[in-house]
Amino acid sequence: MKKLLFVIFLLTFFCKFAFSDEQQIIAMGDIEYGEYLGAECVSCHQQKGASEGIPAIHGMDAEVFVALMLAYRAKEMENPVMRMIAGRLNDEQIGSLALYFSQLEPPK
Amino acid sequence: MSKISRRAFTGLAAASVGTLAFPSISFGALPKVVVIGGGAGGATAARYIAKDSGGAVHVTLVEASKRYYTCFFSNIYLGGFRNYASIGHNYYGLAVNQGVNVVHEWAVSVDAVARKVKLGSGEHLSYDKLVISPGIDLKYDKINGYSAAVQDKMPHAWKSGTQVQLLRNQVMNMKQGGTFVMVPPPNPYRCPPGPYERVSMIAHQFKQSNPTGKIVILDPKPKFSKQGLFEAGWQKHYPGMIEWISSEDHGGLKNVNASTMEFETDLDTFKADAACVVPAQRAGAIAMAAGVNNGDWCPIVPASMQSQADENIYVLGDASVAKSMPKSGFSANSQAKVAANHIRGALTGSKVFDARYSNTCWSLIAPDDDVKVGASYVAGAEAIDVESKFISQADDTSETRAANYQESIDWYNGMTADMFS
Numbered sequence: 195m196k197k198l199l200f201v202i203f204l205l206t207f208f209c210k211f212a213f214s215d216e217q218q219i220i221a222m223g224d225i226e227y228g229e230y231l232g233a234e235c236v237s238c239h240q241q242k243g244a245s246e247g248i249p250a251i252h253g254m255d256a257e258v259f260v261a262l263m264l265a266y267r268a269k270e271m272e273n274p275v276m277r278m279i280a281g282r283l284n285d286e287q288i289g290s291l292a293l294y295f296s297q298l299e300p301p302k
Numbered sequence: 303m304s305k306i307s308r309r310a311f312t313g314l315a316a317a318s319v320g321t322l323a324f325p326s327i328s329f330g331a332l333p334k335v336v337v338i339g340g341g342a343g344g345a346t347a348a349r350y351i352a353k354d355s356g357g358a359v360h361v362t363l364v365e366a367s368k369r370y371y372t373c374f375f376s377n378i379y380l381g382g383f384r385n386y387a388s389i390g391h392n393y394y395g396l397a398v399n400q401g402v403n404v405v406h407e408w409a410v411s412v413d414a415v416a417r418k419v420k421l422g423s424g425e426h427l428s429y430d431k432l433v434i435s436p437g438i439d440l441k442y443d444k445i446n447g448y449s450a451a452v453q454d455k456m457p458h459a460w461k462s463g464t465q466v467q468l469l470r471n472q473v474m475n476m477k478q479g480g481t482f483v484m485v486p487p488p489n490p491y492r493c494p495p496g497p498y499e500r501v502s503m504i505a506h507q508f509k510q511s512n513p514t515g516k517i518v519i520l521d522p523k524p525k526f527s528k529q530g531l532f533e534a535g536w537q538k539h540y541p542g543m544i545e546w547i548s549s550e551d552h553g554g555l556k557n558v559n560a561s562t563m564e565f566e567t568d569l570d571t572f573k574a575d576a577a578c579v580v581p582a583q584r585a586g587a588i589a590m591a592a593g594v595n596n597g598d599w600c601p602i603v604p605a606s607m608q609s610q611a612d613e614n615i616y617v618l619g620d621a622s623v624a625k626s627m628p629k630s631g632f633s634a635n636s637q638a639k640v641a642a643n644h645i646r647g648a649l650t651g652s653k654v655f656d657a658r659y660s661n662t663c664w665s666l667i668a669p670d671d672d673v674k675v676g677a678s679y680v681a682g683a684e685a686i687d688v689e690s691k692f693i694s695q696a697d698d699t700s701e702t703r704a705a706n707y708q709e710s711i712d713w714y715n716g717m718t719a720d721m722f723s
Contacts, residue, residue: 230655233350233639237632237660238709240716247708248716274692275662275709278678282658282689 215264216257219289228294231287234279235295242301253300259292332360333649336419336429338409338588340365340393342374343435343618343634345721350642352400358650362403362427363396364419370722371462373493374631375714378666380459380470381503382510389462395723412592414612431645434594434609435618435634436586437461438492441598444582445485445558452560456577459500460492472576473504479514480575483565485555486521487580490599492620492629494527495675497580499665502532505540506668518572519546520555520565527628528665528675531694535667585621599623604681605657607641616641624659625685626677633661635717657681664710670700672707 239251251259265271266280267288283291337348340363348363355361372389379386396402408422412432419427440458442449448456457472459465476482482504486497501517508515525548526532536544553568558579565572584590584598594600594609600617601610602624609615618641619634627633640657647654662676677691694706 226653227655229354230639230643230653231658234636234658234660236716236720237635238713238716240712240719242719247705247710248712274694275674275676278676278690278692279660282678 214257216260219260219264219285220256220292221289222286223289223291223293224286225290225293225297227287228290228292231283231291232294235291238275240301241298250301251295252298254292254295256292256296259295260288263288263291332358333430334428335359335361335431335433335645335649336427337361337363337433337435338419339433339435339437339586339619340367340370340404341435341437341619341634342372342631342717342721343437343620343638344433345370345393345396346635346638347433347435347616347618347642347645348402349396349400349721349723350639351645352396352402354642355646355650355652357401359646360403361401362405363393364405364407364409364421364427365393366406366408366422368392368406371466372631372714372718373460373462373496374717376459376462376466377496377499377503379466380473380500381506381666383503383666383669386467386470391718391722393722399723409588410591412588412615414592414615417614430614430649432592432615433618433638433641433645434586434589434592434600434615434621435638436588436621438583438620438629439586440580441582441584444488445555445579447558447560448579448581453579455560455563456558456574456579458580459578460487460496460580460583469578473507474511476512476515476576478512480512480516481573482508482515482517483563483572483574483577484517484519485558485565485577485579486519486523486526488522488582490629491580491583493663494628494630495532495663495665498526498528498532499667500578501544502535502540502665502667505536505543508543509540515543517544518574519544520552520567520572521546522549522555524548524550527663528673528693530696531673532665532667534696535671535673539668539671583620585617589617589621596623604684604686606644606681607637607657608644616645626688627659627661627679627686628663630661630663631717632663633659635720636660659686662713664706664713666707666710670704670707672703672710673698674706674710 241252263280266276337344352361370391375389393404397404411420457465457469459469557566563574594611602622607616618637620629636659646652659679664674666672673694675693678689679686680689
């Protein structure tokens with residue numbers, strides 16, 4: 195019995211930490227706020243997708259979205275426009291955007 | 303309606319009495335928004351209010367032109383990089399996809415007390431909230447000898463349309479080895495890097511079709527936007543072709559003569575074979591007619607883009623005093639989203655979020671050599687304040703500059719979809 199409890203404890207412990215930063219940030223998101231904030235994104239990012247210049251973000255996986263925004267915010271990725279845009283987004287705002295764009299229809 | 307029982311209907315009516323903050327709803331009609339001007343500010347505002355309210359707000363867009371040619375990318379056309387049709391857009395998407403009532407007329411006056419807009423036909427449109435986004439008018443009389451009557455000899459080409467096509471034609475037909483004179487406008491004006499991108503595009507054209515042609519810039523200013531980047535680009539791509547003369551050196555433009563094509567300054571009289579003259583600017587006339595201007599431009603509330611003169615009127619884009627944002631299509635599009643969110647909140651009770659603004663301006667200097675400048679902004683008490691900014695670097699790689707150009711093309715497609723789809 196003690197062994198079983200220990201295993202359950204271990205599983206619980208690891209599950210808790212298995213939730214990545216990305217998932218925690220997504221959990222902070224609000225879809226209505228994401229729609230408002232997302233209006234800034236769609237001045238450049240088109241629903242129908244794009245060529246090699248500005249990538250499509252509609253329908254993007256929420257965790258990928260968060261990971262990219264964190265990388266731009268940390269200036270680990272190059273584009274100065276995206277560094278500026280991500281630079282002023284807090285975790286809640288990034289989570290909201292990720293939620294909003296992930297539920298949109300991706301480009302065909 | 304037939305499915306609503308008498309009891310339910312009474313309940314709805316009682317509920318609507320409780321929403322006195324939204325007076326139009328309580329009388330059973332949809333709240334009305336009228337948007338004057340179908341450019342980057344107005345088309346975006348109309349689209350977002352209609353789209354996001356899901357039919358709860360009746361939106362009318364008043365725009366005289368049935369086909370809208372963007373000012374942004376008109377220089378790219380001048381450089382021969384795309385055809386004119388590619389920068390033209392219609393209002394079909396706004397009418398059909400978003401349910402915007404598109405009225406192709408001029409708005410001639412605003413009765414702010416009765417909340418009515420008078421159209422050129424004599425018809426009136428009543429509104430609960432009015433958006434004025436008329437762009438610029440030109441102050442022709444600020445340059446001696448220049449007027450609307452001679453703008454075909456020396457096109458300003460600063461409001462897109464036939465003027466840009468005419469300018470392209472004059473650039474293509476200038477005599478070999480001739481001189482092109484460019485007169486940029488004084489501050490503040492639409493598209494700060496625009497005159498210098500225009501010079502770059504004309505130089506690019508001359509390099510191919512008129513390699514001994516010269517360009518003289520008679521600037522009313524002592525410095526200009528992205529100056530270091532442009533001057534380095536001109537040196538690299540068009541050595542010896544472009545001469546920029548600061549106001550401090552020529553002492554001011556005293557007179558232009560459209561018959562002899564002469565430009566008189568303290569320094570010298572310059573004879574042109576072709577020319578582009580962009581006069582000083584002010585908010586479009588309807589803003590003056592509505593009484594929301596203070597002098598040439600319209601002061602706004604930074605948190606909402608509401609006019610400081612009338613809380614039911616919002617002024618967007620070039621016509622507004624949106625310090626520290628430049629007068630650009632990108633700025634107008636950004637401001638429109640803040641205003642749309644605020645208007646929808648006032649009329650339907652939807653959530654109003656904090657204002658946030660951004661802008662980026664790309665300028666093409668030569669093929670695959672594109673520079674950009676941008677900033678993000680927040681609403682301060684007195685002005686729209688810069689939060690962070692960036693500008694292209696002198697030592698950018700050629701790959702970065704080429705990527706900037708591709709990015710600008712994608713932005714153009716995204717932006718115009720965001721306005722018109």
